[in-house]
Amino acid sequence: MSLYGTMRTGVSGMNAQANRLSTVADNIANANTTGYKKASTQFSSLILPTTGGAYNSGGVTTDVRYSISAQGTFTYTTSATDLAINGEGFFIVQGSDGVEYLTRAGAFTAMDDGTLQNSAGFTLMGYEYSSTDDPTIVVNGFDGLSEINLSSGSLNAEAxxxxxxxxxxxxxxxxxxxxxxxxxxxxxxxxxxxxxxxxxxxxxxxxxxxxxxxxxxxxxxxxxxxxxxxxxxxxxxxxxxxxxxxxxxxxxxxxxxxxxxxxxxxxxxxxxxxxxxGKAASKVTGYEISDDGVVSLKYDDNTLVPKYRIAMASVQSPDNLTPLPGNVYTQSNDSGVIVMGYAGTGGYGSILSGALEDSNVDIAEELTSMIESQRNYTANSKVFQTGSELMEVLVNLKR
Structure with missing residues (x-):
């Protein structure tokens, strides 16, 4: 067995445990982040072929996985624009770069221009509502989406x-x-x-x-x-x-x-x-969002006028989406294509207004993983230390 190989194996073990500690740190830091999906480190052995009766130590490799499909619990609020998805699917949001992303973080707030933005600054997207037909959606793209704007009907009169x-x-x-x-x-x-x-x-x-x-x-x-x-x-x-x-x-x-x-x-x-x-001119006094994603403006004569339908998206393998800063996701080669739809149809979940999806992080589980990683990191460092000491003994044989 090569002493250098032993030391490299110890180093790979320490690197693997460091990666695990990194995901634990992220999970604990985001334990209270709305819609956050925990990361986990998966280990895989690296075996080198045995030659001439000598065992060649390999090491360990890691792969980070995300539990995006695992739903968190709900926290109920007093804001009608706080939204959670009960079931499968993602909200479609647009960043300041004009690009659409997927998210489960539904802590939306009405801005001064009437748009709805979550705490990361992403704008909620949807389709303009029609009283006769559901809006026509592009199944595999974001064409036709528009910003949901609560000030689009500040005054309304109907002849x-x-x-x-x-x-x-x-x-x-x-x-x-x-x-x-x-x-x-x-x-x-x-x-x-x-x-x-x-x-x-x-x-x-x-x-x-x-x-x-x-x-x-x-x-x-x-x-x-x-x-x-x-x-x-x-x-x-x-x-x-x-x-x-x-x-x-x-x-x-x-x-x-x-x-x-x-x-x-x-x-x-x-x-x-x-x-x-018909109806007299009236002002918007509030809004309501139904479980199928219809955004209605409420006027001071107590009438509700549907204005938008919140768009939903899904992929075949949500756990393989690519996570990005701001608790959003993009399509990857392994996630499958993005398919558009509406809440309550085609396997999409329903929308809960006045609720937020909690992070799916279990603090007790993360602390346990942290202790395990700490112990394993120490053990791997002992392997490296032992190999280093044996190398020193070998070098001193020449004296």
Whole structure:
């Protein structure tokens, strides 16, 4: 056995234990880092071939692995923008360099420009929300992503387009009987506009309805005819269409009012259903994030308007992702390609608002590993020291 080989083996052992201590140090330092995934050092023997009956000592090599797929526990907070993933998947964030990364660190804070950034300065990404279809995603790329911005709807108004007005017209009243009711509509700037609906009986089973705004007719008079059972049979379709108006620089668009539920029965005039869509101008007072990642802005009239859908990503082998500073990851040759999706679909986990994923570091386990590494490092140093002493004995044989 070569004494030099013995010493090199001792050195490799010390280097291996130093690597293990380095991962232990990182894990302990990040025990309270949101979404941190612990590192571990795996050992592999290095065997050299035996020649001429002499044993050649080899050594040990190390490989650092990351427990990225191991989920941590949750800590619940009072901030709606603190997000955790319950299950598989990663948030997509963008760095100051304009490059997208993966992360489980969801301690996001609303910035003065409305974007959501985590404690490492990475911006949360997603897709603009559509009420009719899920946003089209690029499965294997980040195209189409945009920054989620909570100030994108600081004021919001919605003009009226459709409505419903179902009334009962008293059949036992004489021709010439007049009754009126009103509905509120909203123009393009969110101003309220009061529309008056005036019903006039013209003959048995026949009425006229006229719609006016501020004394100006915008629909009518429109003939209404009922059958012997008091069911509306005309107009067909059973609706009123108003004409658009420009009022003080704002546009009150043409409205379609459904009157199919109107009746003519021997009872008092009564409105059974009446409403017009749209809403007045209102300010954002908060936001909500659902478990499927829909980010909705909450206005002071208590309405929720969906604005964004948080994007999720996954890879076939998350433990082989490449970790980078800021608790983010990038794709590697061994991790597989990045596949995009949404929370709650296709194996992706759900999003918890008002929660953070804790580090998956076990302090007791790390301290145990530290003690083991310390002991093993000392033992390997003794091997090196013994080899050095034997070399000194060998050199002194010449004296």
């Amino acid at each position: 009226s387009t459709t409505g419903t007005l179902d009334v009962n017209l008293p059949s036992n009243e004489a021709a010439g009987y007049v009754k009126a009711t009103s509905l509120v509509a909203y123009d393009s700037q969110g101003n309220t506009r009061l529309l008056d609906f005036t019903y006039t009986k013209t003959a048995d089973n026949e009425w006229e309805v006229e719609v006016t705004y501020d004394g100006t007719s915008i629909a009518g008079p429109i003939a209404m005819e009922f059958d012997s059972d008091g069911t509306l049979i005309s107009p067909s379709p059973a609706e009123i269409t108003t004409t658009a108006q420009t009022i003080a620089g704002a546009e009150l668009g043409a409205l379609t009012i459904d009157i199919a539920g109107s009746t003519q029965l021997a009872s008092d005039f009564e409105v059974s259903d009446g409403d017009i869509d």
